[in-house]
Amino acid sequence: MxxxxxxxxxxxxxxxxxxxxxxxxxxxxxxxxxxxxxxxxxxxxxxxxxxxxxxxxxxxxxxxxxxxxxxxxxxxxxxxxxxxxxxxxxxxxxxxxxxxxxxxxxxxxxxxxxxxxxxxxxxxxxxxxxxxxxxxxxxxxxxxxxxxxxxxxxxxxxxxxxxxxxxxxxxxxxxxFADHYREGARHGGxxxxxxxxxxxxxxxxxxxxxxxxxxxxxxxxxxxxxxxxxxxxxxxxxxxxxxxxxxxxPVNGEFYQERSADLSRIEVPLLSAGNWGGMGLHTRGNVEGFLAAGSELKWLEMHGxxxxxxxxxxxxxxxxxxxxxxxxxxxxxxxxxxPPVELLVRHPGERFEPRFEQEWPIARTEWTEFHLCPETMELRTSPGASGTLSYQPEHEDLRFRLPPAGHDREFTGPAAAKLRISSATADADLFLSLRLYDPQGTEVTFIGSNDPKVPIALGWLRASHRRLDTDRSEPYRPVHSHDSIELLVPGEPVDVDIEIWPTSIVVPAGYVLELGIGGRDYSNQGTEIENAMYPTTGVGPFIHTDPEDRPAEIFGGAVTLHFGPDVTSYLLLPAIPAP
Structure with a gap:
């Protein structure tokens, strides 16, 4: 040498x-x-x-x-x-x-x-x-x-x-990440x-x-x-x-499974450290790996x-x-x-409160259904009126707001949404976002692992991939099989469950939490960064815009949300009671 x-x-x-x-x-x-x-x-x-x-x-x-x-x-x-x-x-x-x-x-x-x-x-x-x-x-x-x-x-x-x-x-x-299909290659399909x-x-x-x-x-x-x-x-x-x-x-199979692990076979002591702001790659796998690993000695840490x-x-x-x-x-x-779990509980302003727990999800979680009310565009604990709301996938989304409270509220854990939707075309890609707004109506973002201004959480689902893996699914964490494609009949409603990746946020008194439902990636005004490797508009490099995967004639039709007394349509959030 x-x-x-x-x-x-x-x-x-x-x-x-x-x-x-x-x-x-x-x-x-x-x-x-x-x-x-x-x-x-x-x-x-x-x-x-x-x-x-x-x-x-x-x-x-x-x-x-x-x-x-x-x-x-x-x-x-x-x-x-x-x-x-x-x-x-x-x-x-x-x-x-x-x-x-x-x-x-x-x-x-x-x-x-x-x-x-x-x-x-x-x-x-x-x-x-x-x-x-x-x-x-x-x-x-x-x-x-x-x-x-x-x-x-x-x-x-x-x-x-x-x-x-x-x-x-x-x-x-x-x-x-631990699951190559769900966490790296294809979000929600x-x-x-x-x-x-x-x-x-x-x-x-x-x-x-x-x-x-x-x-x-x-x-x-x-x-x-x-x-x-x-x-x-x-x-x-x-x-x-x-x-x-x-x-x-487009569907899960041997190619993706080879690039994922049989987590149950893991025996060595492990520390799994995930990022609340790692939506797209650096959150879900750390939680799922911690839960599924066969190790007797294992710890989870979640930070921002x-x-x-x-x-x-x-x-x-x-x-x-x-x-x-x-x-x-x-x-x-x-x-x-x-203790097996340490969470840096997230507050606005990049403030984190370290807290140890004995398990994930947190045992004392109060799983709360917030129903989507079309007449007020609010999230309420009781169902709203009957009706429909539609949006054009590439031009707009629908926003439902949780009215502000007079006290702080913490939501830490996995989240999910259940919707009834129809599409004017044979398929629909659903993009969900949880966002936070201060009392003046300004969106509050957070430093993410790959973007300086990210929302609270994101979720995705291709409607034709709506079939659940019932053995693995929980109400708060639906898991889709992604092993077949079931196209929509235009105009015919179907029920879908959408996983929203794990998150943590303390919503201060007077602040508003919002659910966005649309047909495109979340986007904010963006941030200019020296020598940036990709645009930073809220999702970093984790975008879903390829027309080869999303041809307009299949995914470009208006999407309609359906509401009514016989329709279950809600956002399920992990409310953590105050001590």
Whole structure:
């Protein structure tokens, strides 16, 4: 490695092995960077594997995110030069001095690891399994490996933990989806365009073989995406276009199930950390993973703020170290006395009140049906008058308001809506939003994981996917089977249940909560952000506008809501009684 930039062993007490080879079962050699204490010994391992290029510095690939994080939380820079900081992975300078080894692996076909780029497959889960076993048997390892990372580096934790690698001791799943169909590819059956942009921006740009055309590792001077330059045709042949695949697959099946985990097989201790403002990718999976995992020792934490800040700030780092200290080092640090659920209950103005609970949903929840009243456009605890209301999907939505109260009201948990609808065409995509307004009528938004101004919560459903999985559904959390398409008869009403992703909000006295029902993504006036990777109008990159998935002749007809004494039409909210 003489051609690497000088990196003396032991700088800042960290010895670094660049591009350590990990040969997996089919002979492919994956490449890993290993950051370990200079002092010889047996140390626990923090590992992550993904497709974003282990050599791409966060400030080089995502300069605006880097700057905003350090402005919001200067503590992130304390005790670290930041020279080894990468996208969504632990900072080695915050972990190695505490007696951990940090291992970063480029997944197959990404960065400096050759192969076919195809994310979240069974093969990639097996690769991760073998990387865990490799790390657990190195001379610098104490035989205990923990997985830590955000989003992609969290989602594949569910998959590999279900395979039960012997050296895997604990996982910290930070804002990571668990159900590829429902939480990543198709919300309520509607194609989400997130992956189209993400693979073009973040995966294909560091695909193995981009070589000199890709970014350079500022620490080694080597190309992030391999030492070879492959032409564009070869690169395309060496990868799967995940967005094209999901467009071609409107119903759930083997393709999506391969990329989801059998959560019941997970046995290791786990901490699942989700984001209230992560609507579209970073909320539901953390709750569902926590509930369904077979682990006896499992904890759920729910926070707000951006995608990065809660992971890297002192509070997040402290949670991670206390958790891994227990299960990788055997520390007696109080973690085992911690209640299973910690919620940062959300208030307007980015104020959060930490509170521990014994379960999710909260046992004392008062599930409250707020009926949609067409005559007043209000949400009431008793049904309203008979009638109908219609809207044009691409031009308007209907708004129903919960009248203000003279006291604060908390709603924390999953939510749902039951509606009777008809469409002038053969299908309809339903977009639901929960919004908050102050006494002056101004909408109150919140910092989300991928957008600076998000509403309280969102829900989606394609009407032709209305069939429920009755074995898994609860009144407060309808689960749709998504295994068949049942088109509408134009003008003929049908009943639909719509899941609204988990949320938390304390509605202050005098404030108004509103339910929006329409045929397009929630949108506000938007926010201009330096070097933004996508428009930020309230849903971040999680948009649903592809005409190939939503042709106007099928989804463009007027939608009608039906009301009456024999019609059940309500919003079900998780009211938490005041102490």
């Amino acid at each position: 003489a051609h690497l930039r000088d990196q003396p062993a032991g700088v800042d007490g960290i010895t670094i092995d660049w591009d350590a080879p990990i040969r997996v079962s089919d002979g492919t050699v994956l490449r890993a960077d290993v950051f370990r204490p200079t002092e010889p010994g047996d140390y626990p391992v923090i590992l992550a594997m993904g497709p974003y290029g282990k050599g791409l510095h966060l400030a080089d690939g995502y300069p605006a995110n880097w700057r905003r994080m350090h402005e919001a939380y200067p503590e992130v820079a304390h005790g670290s030069t930041g020279r080894y900081q990468n996208w969504e992975m632990a900072d080695p300078e915050k972990w190695v001095p505490d007696g951990y080894v940090c291992v970063r692996v480029d997944s197959r076909g990404s960065g400096r690891s050759p192969g076919f780029l195809d994310v979240l497959t069974a093969l990639q889960a097996r690769d991760l399994y073998e990387c865990i076993e490799w790390a657990g048997q190195q001379e610098w390892s104490n035989g205990k490996v923990g997985l830590l990372g955000i989003s992609y580096f969290a989602a594949n934790q569910w998959q590999v933990a279900a395979l039960r690698p012997p050296h895997l001791a604990a996982i910290c799943v930070w804002e990571g 509607i194609a989400c365009e997130f992956v189209k942009g993400a693979q073009a921006r973040q995966m294909f740009t560091v695909q193995y073989g981009m070589g000199s055309r890709g970014p350079t590792d500022r620490n080694t001077g080597r190309p992030v995406a391999g030492d070879v330059d492959l032409d564009d045709d070869v690169l395309r042949q060496n990868r799967r276009d995940l967005y094209a695949e999901l467009l071609a697959r 703020d951006t995608h990065f800040n809660p992971f890297y700030n002192d509070r997040g780092l402290g949670l991670q170290k206390q958790f891994f200290g227990t299960f990788l080092k055997g520390e007696q640090n109080g973690w085992l006395d911690r």
